[in-house]
Amino acid sequence: MYKVTTIDGYHAERQHTEEQMATVLSKMMELERQIKIAKEAEVELRKCREQLEELAMEYVGGNDYCVVKEGLEQ
Secondary structure, rough: OOOOOHHHHHHHHHHHHHHHHHHHHHHHHHHHHHHHHHHHHHHHHHHHHHHHHHHHHHHHOOOOHHHHHHHHHH
16 A cells, blocks of 8 residues: 555545455455355255165165165265
């Protein structure tokens, strides 16, 4: 940061600060968008895993299902 000694310096500093704030806000909004997408993907992945577990249980049944489930968790 530099020393403000004139009105022009003040306006330049203010503009610089506003630009920095706009950049930070833009990055924050992008991160929020990415977080929302990741959460939606996580929900979809969970649904797919549950369906896969149900199918595995129907296919192998009984004790073999525990082995299949261990494989899915890895």
